Amino acid sequence: EIVMTQSPATLSLSPGERATLSCRASQSVSGSLAWYQQKPGQAPRLLIYGASTRATGIPARFSGSGSVTEFTLTISSLQSEDFAVYYCQQYNNWPRTFGQGTKVQIK
Amino acid sequence: EMQLVESGGGLVQPGRSLRLSCAASGFTFDDYAMYWVRQAPGKGLEWVSHISWNGGSIDYADSVKGRFTISRDNAKNSLYLQMNSLRAEDTALYYCTKDVGGGAFDIWGQGTMVTVSS
Numbered sequence: 001e002i003v004m005t006q007s008p009a010t011l012s013l014s015p016g017e018r019a020t021l022s023c024r025a026s027q028s029v030s031g032s033l034a035w036y037q038q039k040p041g042q043a044p045r046l047l048i049y050g051a052s053t054r055a056t057g058i059p060a061r062f063s064g065s066g067s068v069t070e071f072t073l074t075i076s077s078l079q080s081e082d083f084a085v086y087y088c089q090q091y092n093n094w095p096r097t098f099g100q101g102t103k104v105q106i107k
Numbered sequence: 108e109m110q111l112v113e114s115g116g117g118l119v120q121p122g123r124s125l126r127l128s129c130a131a132s133g134f135t136f137d138d139y140a141m142y143w144v145r146q147a148p149g150k151g152l153e154w155v156s157h158i159s160w161n162g163g164s165i166d167y168a169d170s171v172k173g174r175f176t177i178s179r180d181n182a183k184n185s186l187y188l189q190m191n192s193l194r195a196e197d198t199a200l201y202y203c204t205k206d207v208g209g210g211a212f213d214i215w216g217q218g219t220m221v222t223v224s225s
Contacts, residue, residue: 032209034210036152038152043218044212044215045215046207049209049210049213055207056213089152089211089212094166095154096142097154098151098152100151
């Protein structure tokens with residue numbers, strides 16, 4: 001099983017600041033990496049797939065990069081609606097596995 | 108609008124069974140693989156099971172293998188999860204999700220809660 005490790009666990013930032021979230025895979029997942037956003041009481045929402053492709057309707061302030069085992073989600077300028085938990089997920093191997101999440105909270 | 112609506116959750120005793128359903132609308136259901144993903148209270152996301160567009164390929168997480176069975180009825184635009192021999196650790200919100208076309212999950216239902224307790 002591929003273990004996905006996200007860092008940091010919590011990120012405390014102010015609106016307008018840049019957020020950089022990391023995700024590391026225990027072995028290569030090629031470019032088969034997705035990022036999801038989850039707000040309290042809501043289902044996850046797909047932000048990025050294929051490591052860098054924004055899903056339909058996702059604002060341009062969200063960008064993804066990386067390959068093989070190291071991936072990054074960047075939010076260029078945090079908006080109030082971006083404070084949430086973010087998960088990475090690999091879909092290169094079975095079982096599909098998620099990271100433990102990074103909580104982006106207001107500083 | 109693409110939509111997934113889960114149902115069938117509830118409170119069940121350990122060792123008993125439950126069947127979850129997911130009704131799909133707004134897209135061509137039989138074009139896509141489908142998945143179940145769960146989230147225990149206050150915890151992260153766990154992939155549970157996958158079924159290909161025609162049911163020819165199926166996978167399960169080790170934690171549910173041998174106890175859960177995924178199936179689909181393309182004529183009814185529906186996905187199912189038969190859960191047997193339920194355990195306390197199966198307590199979670201169960202989401203039905205759709206494959207974006209390459210393996211990520213682009214559409215999610217609102218989830219149905221399963222609580223396993225005596």
